[in-house]
Amino acid sequence: MRNELTGGRARATGEPFFRESVLHGKPFTRLLAAHTAREHGANHLEEQGLLLHAFSNLLIREGQATPPAAGTRRRERVAVRAAREYLDARFDRNVALEELADVAGLTPVYLCRVFQQEVGLPPHAYQIQRRVMRAKRLLLQGVPPGEVAIAVGFFDQSHFGRYFKRITGVTPNRYFIAER
Structure with a gap:
C-alpha cells in the first residue's frame, strides 16, 4: 500500500x-x-x-x-x-x-x-464545481434552491449552500433572487 x-x-x-x-x-x-x-x-x-x-x-x-x-x-x-x-x-x-x-x-x-x-483541482473539487455550474443554470430557470440541491447531487441543502457560496461568493438564495 x-x-x-x-x-x-x-x-x-x-x-x-x-x-x-x-x-x-x-x-x-x-x-x-x-x-x-x-x-x-x-x-x-x-x-x-x-x-x-x-x-x-x-x-x-x-x-x-x-x-x-x-x-x-x-x-x-x-x-x-x-x-x-x-x-x-x-x-x-x-x-x-x-x-x-x-x-x-x-x-x-x-x-x-x-x-x-x-x-x-482534485477530482472531488472538479465534481463540486460541475455541480455548482449546473445549479446556477437551474436557479436561473427558476428552480427553487432546495430542489436544485438534490437535483445536482448534494447530500442536503446546507452542503449545497456551503459549496455554492464558496465557489460563487453568494448563497443560492441570493443568487436565485438576484437573477430573477
Whole structure:
C-alpha cells in the first residue's frame, strides 16, 4: 500500500522514516480535513480523495520518499480526460474514487495526483464545481434552491449552500433572487 500511496517512490528499505512528529503541520491538517469531511457527509469521491491525498503526501513529504516527477505524459492526460468526461456525465452521482480510477485506467492515488496536475483541482473539487455550474443554470430557470440541491447531487441543502457560496461568493438564495 505504501508503494501505491507514494506512486512507487517509497523507500526501498523497511518502514518509512519520519524526521519529526507529524501531528502538527499540513499532513496532520489534511488528515483532519479528511476525517471532518467524512463526519459531515462528504461524498465518496471527496472523502476518498482527501484521505489518499493526505496519506500519500504524508509519506512523500514526511517519510522521505522521492518527490513526484514534474509534468504528466500523454497516457496520463488521456486518463484524466476520461475521468473528467465521466464526472461531467455523472456530476450528480456519488462516484467512488475506485470507480473513477477504473474508468481512467490508473490507480486511485495516481489518478488523484495526475488529475490535480492536469486540471488544477482534485477530482472531488472538479465534481463540486460541475455541480455548482449546473445549479446556477437551474436557479436561473427558476428552480427553487432546495430542489436544485438534490437535483445536482448534494447530500442536503446546507452542503449545497456551503459549496455554492464558496465557489460563487453568494448563497443560492441570493443568487436565485438576484437573477430573477
